[in-house]
Amino acid sequence: MKVELSQVGQEVANLIVLKNVNLLVPSGSFVCISGGSGEGKSLLFSLICGVMLPQQGNILYDDITVSDMNESQEMAFRGQLGAVFQRAALISNLTVKENLLLPLNLHSAELPEDEKIDRVESIAAKLGLTRFLKLRPDKLSTGQAVLAGLARAVINQPKLFIWDAPLVDTDKQWSAKVLETLSELKMAGTTVIIFTNREDIILQLADSHYRLTEGEIGLAND
Amino acid sequence: MKLPSFGVFCAQIVKDLIYFRRNAAISFDVLIKQIYFTGVEALGLCTLLSLLLGAVIIVEGHQILAAIGQTDWIYKILIFALVRDLGPFIICLVVVARSGTAISTELGNMKVNKEIDALVTMGISPISYLVSPRVVGMIVSLLILMSYFLMSGIFGGFLISNLFQNIPFLDFFARLLNELSLADIVIMFFKLVLSGFYIAAICSYQGLSAQTAYTEVPQRNIKAVGGTVISVCLVNLIGSLLYFFVTGLSEVGI
Numbered sequence: 001m002k003v004e005l006s007q008v009g010q011e012v013a014n015l016i017v018l019k020n021v022n023l024l025v026p027s028g029s030f031v032c033i034s035g036g037s038g039e040g041k042s043l044l045f046s047l048i049c050g051v052m053l054p055q056q057g058n059i060l061y062d063d064i065t066v067s068d069m070n071e072s073q074e075m076a077f078r079g080q081l082g083a084v085f086q087r088a089a090l091i092s093n094l095t096v097k098e099n100l101l102l103p104l105n106l107h108s109a110e111l112p113e114d115e116k117i118d119r120v121e122s123i124a125a126k127l128g129l130t131r132f133l134k135l136r137p138d139k140l141s142t143g144q145a146v147l148a149g150l151a152r153a154v155i156n157q158p159k160l161f162i163w164d165a166p167l168v169d170t171d172k173q174w175s176a177k178v179l180e181t182l183s184e185l186k187m188a189g190t191t192v193i194i195f196t197n198r199e200d201i202i203l204q205l206a207d208s209h210y211r212l213t214e215g216e217i218g219l220a221n222d
Numbered sequence: 223m224k225l226p227s228f229g230v231f232c233a234q235i236v237k238d239l240i241y242f243r244r245n246a247a248i249s250f251d252v253l254i255k256q257i258y259f260t261g262v263e264a265l266g267l268c269t270l271l272s273l274l275l276g277a278v279i280i281v282e283g284h285q286i287l288a289a290i291g292q293t294d295w296i297y298k299i300l301i302f303a304l305v306r307d308l309g310p311f312i313i314c315l316v317v318v319a320r321s322g323t324a325i326s327t328e329l330g331n332m333k334v335n336k337e338i339d340a341l342v343t344m345g346i347s348p349i350s351y352l353v354s355p356r357v358v359g360m361i362v363s364l365l366i367l368m369s370y371f372l373m374s375g376i377f378g379g380f381l382i383s384n385l386f387q388n389i390p391f392l393d394f395f396a397r398l399l400n401e402l403s404l405a406d407i408v409i410m411f412f413k414l415v416l417s418g419f420y421i422a423a424i425c426s427y428q429g430l431s432a433q434t435a436y437t438e439v440p441q442r443n444i445k446a447v448g449g450t451v452i453s454v455c456l457v458n459l460i461g462s463l464l465y466f467f468v469t470g471l472s473e474v475g476i
Contacts, residue, residue, distance in 0.1 A: 046339065049339070049342075049343045050342070050343065051339045051342050051343060052224065074345070075345050077345075078343065078344060078345025079345060081343060081344075083340070083343045085336045085339065085340055086336075087335065087336065089335060089336040089337050089339065089340035090337070090340075091332075091337050091340070091341070092331070092332060092335065092337060093255075093328070102344065102346070103344050106344060106345060106346060107344075107345065
């Protein structure tokens, strides 16, 4: 899925956080966006996820904005989108297993129940979450919760994958699992956008690296 | 997620309720949990309250009515208090205090934790998934609680009335039924259904209005309780006015 940001600007509490952000992420590419704390990475993440619409400019997904999509187009877009929030944002009154089943029940409802369970167990095994499937998010460590968020985002084999601040709360062993999952997404032709401060690790996978500085985005000088 | 005005929010809930089956695959569990938490776990408290209320009405009513020689009016008063006015009002207040605050706290925390944003990203409408099942659950729970409230209130009234006059339960129950009209039941349903809708809608709206700080959640709770108490009072007032309008007209033959 191609993502194009054109002249995107956003204010928060009368403070300009993003200004004239132009970015083209070709389909199947892996982009890393870095920036210091408070530079607007999480805000840009929310905008690209379609949680909020930009105050200025447009964000196009395969040449169409969310506001121009009809109901079925938007549902199809959401089904192809996998997003991991900074603090995982697992649904707190559901178990990890139920959290992973949520996107499947919505976007792959036609799958037999057995196949849905197989998918959940397979991704959980891969990320070392099998023991935690019956637990609720409040019983998980921050790192485990982030991995569960990653599992939920990739379970529907997304065409666009976005992650806000990966590897912040994961140890070395889990970082390897995360990188393995990301490289699999890249191999599968998924468009990947990563917002991070840990560009040292992510850059080994990235096709291009952008930096957010004082609300403006530009190619980083690596 | 940008929240619309409360009027638009309510319209979206009503629209969603019409298409409830479309979201049944993901919303049904939320509905069952809401009914269990509101309608089943509050049974003990409501039963105790109604037993006491039934008993108090008989004790107070009997003293006053005996003084004017109209003890048979006690059944009329019991119907007025349990079925038409105090019963629905007390049940609603119990539910506001217990479940209304739980709804606004839960949704407020979910909003601050970005869980609502995660739902939107997945293509799940927070209204379909979180609010509509709570509205339906709240209404069903109020009806369940009210039926228990009536049963135990009548039983409490019967126990205490035996202190004043020895009357068989079936006789007591038959006299009570004799005073019950269709209008009483319709108004009771009107009050419960409308109050249930507003309790769940206002508490959900206030919860979802929280932004980024956990300190906003208790502030939203306070607004939710204030708003729901006012709306429950207004619904009860409108219901009572409707009752007196309808029965008043029928009494003069219109």
